[in-house]
Amino acid sequence: MKIGIPRALLYSIYLPLWKTFLESLGHQIVMSSHTDKKILDNGVKFCVDDACLPIKIFHGHVMDLAHKTDAVLVPRLVSIHPEEYICPKFIGLPEMIKHSVPGSPSLLVMDYNARSGTEKAYHGMKTLGRELGASEKLIKRALSEARIRQAEHERRMEREKGLNPAHALDGKGMEGIIRLEQGTIGLIGHPYLVYDQFINMDICNKLAARGYGTVFPENIPMADIEAACKRYPKKMFWSYGKRLLGAGLTMMGDRQVDGLILLTSFGCGIDSFVDELLVIANRRKYKLPLTIITLDEHTGQAGFNTRLEAFIDMIEWRRRYDNYIPAHGLAVYTGKGTFR
Amino acid sequence: MTITFPHMGWLYIPVKALFDDLNVPIVVPPPINNKTLEIGTLLAPEMACLPMKINLGNYVQSIENGADTIVLTGSCGPCRFGYYGVVEQEILRDQGYDVDIIILDAPGRDPREFVNRISRITGRSPLFKGLKAFFQASKIIEEMDKLQQVFLRKRPRELAKGETDRIQTRFEKEVMKCKGSREILALIEKYRHKAETIQERPDTTPLRIGLVGEIYTLIEPYVNLNVEKKLGSLGVEVHRGITIRDWVKTHLSLDLKYKKERKEKLDKGAGYLNLCIGGHAWETIASAVHYADMGLDGVIQILPFGCMPEIVAESIIPTISKDLDIPAMTLTVDELTGEAGYQTRLEAFVDLLSRRKEIIYEQA
Ligand code: SF4
Ligand code: SF4
Numbered sequence: 001m002k003i004g005i006p007r008a009l010l011y012s013i014y015l016p017l018w019k020t021f022l023e024s025l026g027h028q029i030v031m032s033s034h035t036d037k038k039i040l041d042n043g044v045k046f047c048v049d050d051a052c053l054p055i056k057i058f059h060g061h062v063m064d065l066a067h068k069t070d071a072v073l074v075p076r077l078v079s080i081h082p083e084e085y086i087c088p089k090f091i092g093l094p095e096m097i098k099h100s101v102p103g104s105p106s107l108l109v110m111d112y113n114a115r116s117g118t119e120k121a122y123h124g125m126k127t128l129g130r131e132l133g134a135s136e137k138l139i140k141r142a143l144s145e146a147r148i149r150q151a152e153h154e155r156r157m158e159r160e161k162g163l164n165p166a167h168a169l170d171g172k173g174m175e176g177i178i179r180l181e182q183g184t185i186g187l188i189g190h191p192y193l194v195y196d197q198f199i200n201m202d203i204c205n206k207l208a209a210r211g212y213g214t215v216f217p218e219n220i221p222m223a224d225i226e227a228a229c230k231r232y233p234k235k236m237f238w239s240y241g242k243r244l245l246g247a248g249l250t251m252m253g254d255r256q257v258d259g260l261i262l263l264t265s266f267g268c269g270i271d272s273f274v275d276e277l278l279v280i281a282n283r284r285k286y287k288l289p290l291t292i293i294t295l296d297e298h299t300g301q302a303g304f305n306t307r308l309e310a311f312i313d314m315i316e317w318r319r320r321y322d323n324y325i326p327a328h329g330l331a332v333y334t335g336k337g338t339f340r
Numbered sequence: 341m342t343i344t345f346p347h348m349g350w351l352y353i354p355v356k357a358l359f360d361d362l363n364v365p366i367v368v369p370p371p372i373n374n375k376t377l378e379i380g381t382l383l384a385p386e387m388a389c390l391p392m393k394i395n396l397g398n399y400v401q402s403i404e405n406g407a408d409t410i411v412l413t414g415s416c417g418p419c420r421f422g423y424y425g426v427v428e429q430e431i432l433r434d435q436g437y438d439v440d441i442i443i444l445d446a447p448g449r450d451p452r453e454f455v456n457r458i459s460r461i462t463g464r465s466p467l468f469k470g471l472k473a474f475f476q477a478s479k480i481i482e483e484m485d486k487l488q489q490v491f492l493r494k495r496p497r498e499l500a501k502g503e504t505d506r507i508q509t510r511f512e513k514e515v516m517k518c519k520g521s522r523e524i525l526a527l528i529e530k531y532r533h534k535a536e537t538i539q540e541r542p543d544t545t546p547l548r549i550g551l552v553g554e555i556y557t558l559i560e561p562y563v564n565l566n567v568e569k570k571l572g573s574l575g576v577e578v579h580r581g582i583t584i585r586d587w588v589k590t591h592l593s594l595d596l597k598y599k600k601e602r603k604e605k606l607d608k609g610a611g612y613l614n615l616c617i618g619g620h621a622w623e624t625i626a627s628a629v630h631y632a633d634m635g636l637d638g639v640i641q642i643l644p645f646g647c648m649p650e651i652v653a654e655s656i657i658p659t660i661s662k663d664l665d666i667p668a669m670t671l672t673v674d675e676l677t678g679e680a681g682y683q684t685r686l687e688a689f690v691d692l693l694s695r696r697k698e699i700i701y702e703q704a
Pocket of ligand 1: 010052054055084086088089090190265267268269270271648
């Protein structure tokens, strides 16, 4: 069977697992195109208005695959770590797709739920394997092969600083560059914003053009992330919320970056909390240049570039006036309102 | 230690009774008003959910009245509500408010910590007194739920326009003057009697609308712009499954019969959504199906802007509306929602329902 995998949401992190599994079961995988204008427009058109940009774009990717494939894989990532979640919309994603995408393409829903244990997470994949008519033996082999590939991918992400996992998958698109002559910017955001060149207006290359490398949340070791989040009285139960928060705090604390950009989508519930905590921590303690850039379907290149330029100018200005002490941790607070 | 807590509809009534009985000083936040929202909007991140903005406004207004400890319940995801406490505390501290926040998470993992936190709140009351106070508070929740149901039933049928509202307002005023659960229970009883005897117009069969959506928005009239009163005065009988009683029963009680019924109700939505995705989205879907089964004339979903689980529900509702032939409307509220536009949309929807009913009636 020809199975489509949308190049959206967490594919850059989990593709080796999904793809190897399905291929080992004897299916052919077709990836949707890299996000483009058409995918975006389709997503915006058919998804409910109130949803955030990444979810809308996922809709667009499913539509891109609908006619090219026999079925489209829609992962239901309830949880990727015990006692944690990702986001309510990830849990309800298959339902959103089912009720919004026109022409009701056939969907393969694959549950992944590690909430009550990592091993249990694979139940959903086994179930899907059975639905696809594979034997238990084949499923077992496919799964173990898939897990090996996935582990390799995860090791690379943590080890190779500046690695862009999406690039690591197919060698296409932007490559991560950690350190350039001017310095390094910490880019904090969900993988589907940070690693999707179209959605993020090619931010990494734009930073590189001004001489800045980038470091991503996936490059910070999990142990540091966990340690950094300990300062809050309650466990942050969103896996990516935790990653972004801990990575941001670690980057600030180690002072390995010259500034931080918090990349978020308009209407992202998780980021509304994470970014607030980061902004408060930075204002009170670290006082690094920091800006929030909000993306939505109306974000235009021109406005985006101006914002980025202004931020870099500020970093450089601060460097020149090294002993200048800002009144309250000078930062560009641009988090209010949609950025157009 | 002076305790305060966030508002949510009539929640303050049992909470006040509880602390009165325990002799613990509390500050009931001033009724939510535009100032509350203004403070909350200023303090909270723009994309925070509306309930959290109102919470923050409540706290600040209570702190101004002498509160120094905030008590709120929590959860462990997947939705934002479970992390309100932490973010709220950071924001308040950042703004220079020196307050403690006690988060009452479900006892699950660490029962000792839970008991610890409870006893921090209840102070040195003897155990039996504490238990009695909790028992009385849950009784109040039951009774006020019944009172609310009477108001809902009477409003579209009242003979003298506005009488139900007048009685309700008087109740809400008087309840604040009561001290302790005994007085409050007596008052509820008195008003239930008053409400029961509101004169009804002869032979009215009002339109019936089911309200579904995010719990806080459904329960707190300030946020839903008094949707129940508005619909009631348009002659609509409002049905709403999610109440404070319902929330308490689900999260804090061991009532197995209730849990079984709840599960049965949730199963009704199974064809559309069959797992908890956070918040009350599952209830939203199941209730919409339930209301269609009951033969209600329409369903209205209300959610605060950016509400993650309800956005998922929002994308399913059109299908339910089509499959089960029941008109449905989604209303998203935020801090800028205007009274006039909101009223117009409600009126238009009610119009549509009554025209539809006439046509169905003629065809029959
Ligand atoms: S985490 Fe944020 S951006 Fe991602 S799906 Fe949820 S709301 Fe949207
Ligand atoms: S259910 Fe909606 S309003 Fe409640 S915490 Fe979640 S996003 Fe906020």
